[in-house]
Amino acid sequence: MKKTTLCLALAGLLGLAAFGTAHAQTAMKISISIAQNSHQGIGIDTFAKEVETRTQGRIKVQPFYSGSLGGERESIEAVQLGTQELTLTSTGPVPNFVPEARILDIPFLFRDKAHARAVLDGPIGQEMLKAFEPKGFKALAWAENGVRHMTNSKRSVTAPDDLKGLKMRTMENPVHVAAYKGFGIITTPMAFPEVFTALQQGTVDGQENPLSVIMAAKFDQVQKHLSLTGHVYSPAIFLMNKAAFDKLSAADQAAFLGAAREATKANRARVDEDDAKGVAELRSKGMQVVENVDKAKFQTALTPVYAQFEQQFGKANIDRIRNFK
Numbered sequence: 001m002k003k004t005t006l007c008l009a010l011a012g013l014l015g016l017a018a019f020g021t022a023h024a025q026t027a028m029k030i031s032i033s034i035a036q037n038s039h040q041g042i043g044i045d046t047f048a049k050e051v052e053t054r055t056q057g058r059i060k061v062q063p064f065y066s067g068s069l070g071g072e073r074e075s076i077e078a079v080q081l082g083t084q085e086l087t088l089t090s091t092g093p094v095p096n097f098v099p100e101a102r103i104l105d106i107p108f109l110f111r112d113k114a115h116a117r118a119v120l121d122g123p124i125g126q127e128m129l130k131a132f133e134p135k136g137f138k139a140l141a142w143a144e145n146g147v148r149h150m151t152n153s154k155r156s157v158t159a160p161d162d163l164k165g166l167k168m169r170t171m172e173n174p175v176h177v178a179a180y181k182g183f184g185i186i187t188t189p190m191a192f193p194e195v196f197t198a199l200q201q202g203t204v205d206g207q208e209n210p211l212s213v214i215m216a217a218k219f220d221q222v223q224k225h226l227s228l229t230g231h232v233y234s235p236a237i238f239l240m241n242k243a244a245f246d247k248l249s250a251a252d253q254a255a256f257l258g259a260a261r262e263a264t265k266a267n268r269a270r271v272d273e274d275d276a277k278g279v280a281e282l283r284s285k286g287m288q289v290v291e292n293v294d295k296a297k298f299q300t301a302l303t304p305v306y307a308q309f310e311q312q313f314g315k316a317n318i319d320r321i322r323n324f325k
């Protein structure tokens with residue numbers, strides 16, 4: 001009798017354990033390299049909320065901020081390996097994984113954010129999302145990092161001549177590095193989580209990023225000068241481990257895709273807000289801002305590099321993006 005009771009109790013415990021495992025809610029991870037209070041923070045928070053709602057709470061996504069899971073290159077690697085399910089990243093380190101995406105990082109390729117958004121949401125951008133699949137990613141949607149501007153601690157910059165000899169941190173992006181050398185910058189590629197300290201300690205004189213990132217990272221504390229160079233549009237992208245995506249039911253896959261599109265809306269709206277208030281806010285924090293930059297001179301400085309890009313990426317492909325309406 002005693003033995004039977006014990007057996008029953010054990011069986012019950014085992015049953016409970018099995019039940020517990022089957023229903024355990026392990027949250028998927030999604031990361032960004034910058035602070036939660038940012039256009040990217042809103043992006044992944046909205047994504048997490050939308051996935052949960054659209055799957056009736058069956059799937060949870062846990063957001064990680066400020067590079068706590070690593071910089072963007074490390075996060076993309078982790079998603080490729082599957083040790084982390086998701087990340088929202090700028091295209092900075094993306095060309096090292098998916099070379100087809102390099103073309104989007106060409107300076108002065110897009111006229112403005114509206115042009116970039118139309119290209120990314122249109123056939124060119126949607127086609128490019130497919131190039132991520134053979135590399136182990138499901139690219140859920142394009143999002144936005146923003147239009148990049150330059151900051152430094154040394155001098156005000158209105159034309160490329162002012163950049164000569166400035167040591168600037170760049171993203172780990174071969175297209176940016178080639179172009180910025182054309183501006184006369186001494187380029188120092190570096191992961192984002194190291195940038196604040198590098199600026200503070202003077203390891204580099206400057207960096208370039210959208211107003212959204214400059215504010216979220218509080219670069220005004222370590223940079224005196226801001227120039228609205230708007231030299232390049234910086235896309236962002238929601239990446240998921242392909243095997244993890246393929247495991248989902250068709251309905252859940254649709255939920256993830258829909259969540260990423262909704263998140264992109266919130267992300268882009270915040271970029272617009274940041275762009276509208278950024279200059280005033282950064283001025284109030286003590287930055288000296290050059291608004292009227294000689295853009296034509298910046299573009300001319302890139303003529304030789306552009307010839308190189310046309311060879312590399314095909315002039316027709318670049319024109320197809322430039323002329324997209």
Ligand code: EAX
Binds near residue numbers: 034092191192210
């Ligand atoms: O994605 O590395 C960068 O400068 C990026 O713009 C930043 O981490 C936001």
